[in-house]
Amino acid sequence: MTSVKRMLGVALVTACVALAMAQQPPAPQINIGGKVPNLKLATISGAAAQLHSLNGQNGTLLLFMATKCPVSNDYNERMAALARDYTSRGFAVIGINSNKTEPADEVSKHATERGLAFTILKDPDNVVADYFGASFTPEAYLFDRDWTLRYHGRIDDSRNAANITSQDLRVAMDALQAGKAVPVVETKAFGCTIKRVAK
DSSP states (O other): OHHHHHHHHHHHHHHHHHHHHHHSOOOOSOOTTOBOOOOEEEETTSOEEEGGGGOOSSEEEEEEOOSSOHHHHHTHHHHHHHHHHHHTTTEEEEEEEOOTTSOHHHHHHHHHHHTOOSEEEEOGGGHHHHHHTOOEESEEEEEOTTOBEEEEEOSSSOSSGGGOOOOHHHHHHHHHHTTOOOSOOBOOOOSEEOOOOOO
16 A cells, blocks of 8 residues: 555656646747747637737737636736837737637637737747746746847736736837837746646
8 A cells, every 4th residue: 555655646746847847938949139030829710820020119028828817817907008009109919828728710800809909829839938938927038120029027016906006018118119228128927837738
């Protein structure tokens, strides 16, 4: 009996380690100041999409987001406001859903119900999330017009909108539009972990 219990314990630990490894993002292949290649994604309808075809005149904001994550959902209104405010200022705002547990039809329905009018793409097999080393929903990546990464991290510093003291992403976008250096290029994102496909 003791031997059986020991074997079951080892199997359980092995399974837990494998699960944890599957959820861990790989090391990012791009850092601040690096250029992102023309990665492939998919529209919610399943059509192929090329990242560089979605660029804005002043830059592009990629937001990793989710349908089920309560933290990401607390940011829905703020993400929608970012799209409204900055699309008219020459930025493309693109949502990316990399969660294996959230199919495209669910993502589409969620966007409609939550008033998320900007483009949202699926990331099959979390290939793009892996390239960026993205960990959380929400998590922001801001690129200039040449697809050079200028900011990575949180949208702001509080899940509760009433407690925000630092609008990190808006500050970065304002600086980029003005042709100035982004004052803080990286912050720590927080939220739910991206539910990855085991590889």
